[in-house]
Amino acid sequence: MNFSYRFPAVKGIQAGREYYISMVPLKLLSRLFPAEEEIVLPEHRAQRRINEARIPEIKNYILDNRDTYVFSALSASIDGEFKFTPYMDTDAGIFEVDMGSIFLINDGQHRKAAIEAAMKEDPSLEKETISIVFFSDEGLARSQQMFTDLNKHAVKTSNSLATLYDSRDEIAVATKHVIDTIPFFKRYTDKERDILGKNSSSLFTLNMIYKANQKIMHSEKCSSSDAEFLLSYWQLVSDNIVEWQEVLNKSLTKKALRENYIVTLAITISAFGKLGRFFFDNDNYNMQKYLPKLQQIDWLRSNNMWIGRTIRDNGKVLNSEEAISLTCAVIKREIGLPLTKEEKQKEKQISEKM
Numbered sequence: 001m002n003f004s005y006r007f008p009a010v011k012g013i014q015a016g017r018e019y020y021i022s023m024v025p026l027k028l029l030s031r032l033f034p035a036e037e038e039i040v041l042p043e044h045r046a047q048r049r050i051n052e053a054r055i056p057e058i059k060n061y062i063l064d065n066r067d068t069y070v071f072s073a074l075s076a077s078i079d080g081e082f083k084f085t086p087y088m089d090t091d092a093g094i095f096e097v098d099m100g101s102i103f104l105i106n107d108g109q110h111r112k113a114a115i116e117a118a119m120k121e122d123p124s125l126e127k128e129t130i131s132i133v134f135f136s137d138e139g140l141a142r143s144q145q146m147f148t149d150l151n152k153h154a155v156k157t158s159n160s161l162a163t164l165y166d167s168r169d170e171i172a173v174a175t176k177h178v179i180d181t182i183p184f185f186k187r188y189t190d191k192e193r194d195i196l197g198k199n200s201s202s203l204f205t206l207n208m209i210y211k212a213n214q215k216i217m218h219s220e221k222c223s224s225s226d227a228e229f230l231l232s233y234w235q236l237v238s239d240n241i242v243e244w245q246e247v248l249n250k251s252l253t254k255k256a257l258r259e260n261y262i263v264t265l266a267i268t269i270s271a272f273g274k275l276g277r278f279f280f281d282n283d284n285y286n287m288q289k290y291l292p293k294l295q296q297i298d299w300l301r302s303n304n305m306w307i308g309r310t311i312r313d314n315g316k317v318l319n320s321e322e323a324i325s326l327t328c329a330v331i332k333r334e335i336g337l338p339l340t341k342e343e344k345q346k347e348k349q350i351s352e353k354m
Contacts, residue, residue: 005032009095009134011084020084020095020134021073026119027126029112032103033076050113058114063122065168071115071130074108075150079137095134104143106135107150158194160206170222174230175210181231184238184248185209203247203254203264209234212273216280233276236287240294261299262310262327265317271310271327278337285337293335305330308350326350 007022024032062069080101086093097103105112111130119125137143166172179185189209190202213222213230222230238244243261246252262268279287301311309326312318329343339347 003099004096005099007095007097009084009093011086011091011093017135018084022095022132022134023129024132025126026115026128026130029130030116033105033109033112035113050109054110055114055117058110059117059121062114062118062125066122068168071111072108073131073133074112075106075133075135075146077104077106077135077137077143077146078102079104082134082136097134102137104137106143106146158192158207159210160190160194161192163206163210164191169220170227171213171217171220172210174222174227175206175213177227178213178231178234179206179209182235182238184244185234187248188254198258201254203257204269208266208269212269212276215270215273216276218277229280230276233279233287233291236291237272237294240292241299242295243299260301262301262306263299265310267310267317267319267324267327270324271331274324274328275331278332290335290337294331297331297334308353322346 005028007024009020009022012019012021078097078101081098082096082101084093084095115125115130135146163169163172163175179189179191185204188201188203189206190196190200190204191206193200193202194205194207196202196205216230216233217226241263243252243257243263247254247257258264279285279290298305301315306327307313309323309330310318325343326346329339329347332339332343333347
């Protein structure tokens with residue numbers, strides 16, 4: 001090789017094949033992996049086409065978290081000449097690749113594209129590195145299979161678990177504080193799953209409460225005073241839903257609560273999010289005065305006032321923004337809060353259908 005790239009590397013073996021892990025400067029990514037200009041049919045490619053819509057989100061993640069961002073390794077195949085020179089008798093050494101070789105990303109093309117976009121806005125990133133796992137290119141069929149194998153078994157993290165581990169999202173942090181502080185939520189909220197089975201020991205998911213809090217805040221920001229508001233609001237809601245307290249005190253079973261009442265449904269929690277937004281925007285309405293009236297509401301699924309708003313005529317649960325608004329309007333009406341012009345209009349339309 002007359003001219004070559006030289007990277008410090010570690011050699012490994014998978015399925016009897018050698019591979020090499022190197023730390024590669026970010027500024028070299030565009031040189032190693034030039035952008036695809038030509039349109040190639042899927043069956044003649046070894047990877048999917050880049051979804052340009054994903055790039056800004058990943059780019060902003062890097063720029064917004066300049067001191068804490070983290071990426072896993074890229075995987076790439078090399079079509080060309082390369083050699084590994086070990087240091088003494090170890091698996092560490094220098095990995096040399098002929099500059100005329102073709103590099104193909106098997107996994108990580110969106111990360112690579114986003115890094116390039118971020119470097120245009122912050123050139124200091126060029127000095128940083130990313131690990132790349134290099135394999136020998138054994139042809140299109142092998143590269144396509146590698147892409148399949150690398151992506152086939154990837155499982156998306158649940159929204160609840162992502163929220164649980166997110167320390168940057170201010171609403172996520174406030175939501176976790178709400179759940180950990182209020183006894184009912186602490187006992188009956190699943191922090192890992194997004195979907196609960198009918199026999200689950202939990203009644204809510206972390207993601208349900210998080211989404212409701214997003215409705216309350218209407219922003220990604222959540223100051224310490226906002227977090228205090230969220231805690232006070234949900235504490236009042238929890239204290240004044242009789243059925244929740246009955247479950248907490250073991251006088252009502254979780255099974256009966258799920259089957260007969262609407263107060264564990266995602267739509268109802270979302271409606272409480274909209275209700276919380278009303279109090280957040282209108283501090284002249286005292287929560288301590290109005291929320292105790294939640295005790296007087298009949299939350300049974302069979303209650304006619306939920307039909308067409310929260311529950312369909314056939315007993316199935318509605319799941320739309322309009323249904324959330326209609327459910328919230330019923331709650332507001334029942335505890336003596338004024339309805340907006342839009343809420344009154346929707347209520348009139350529902351009443352005419354009944």
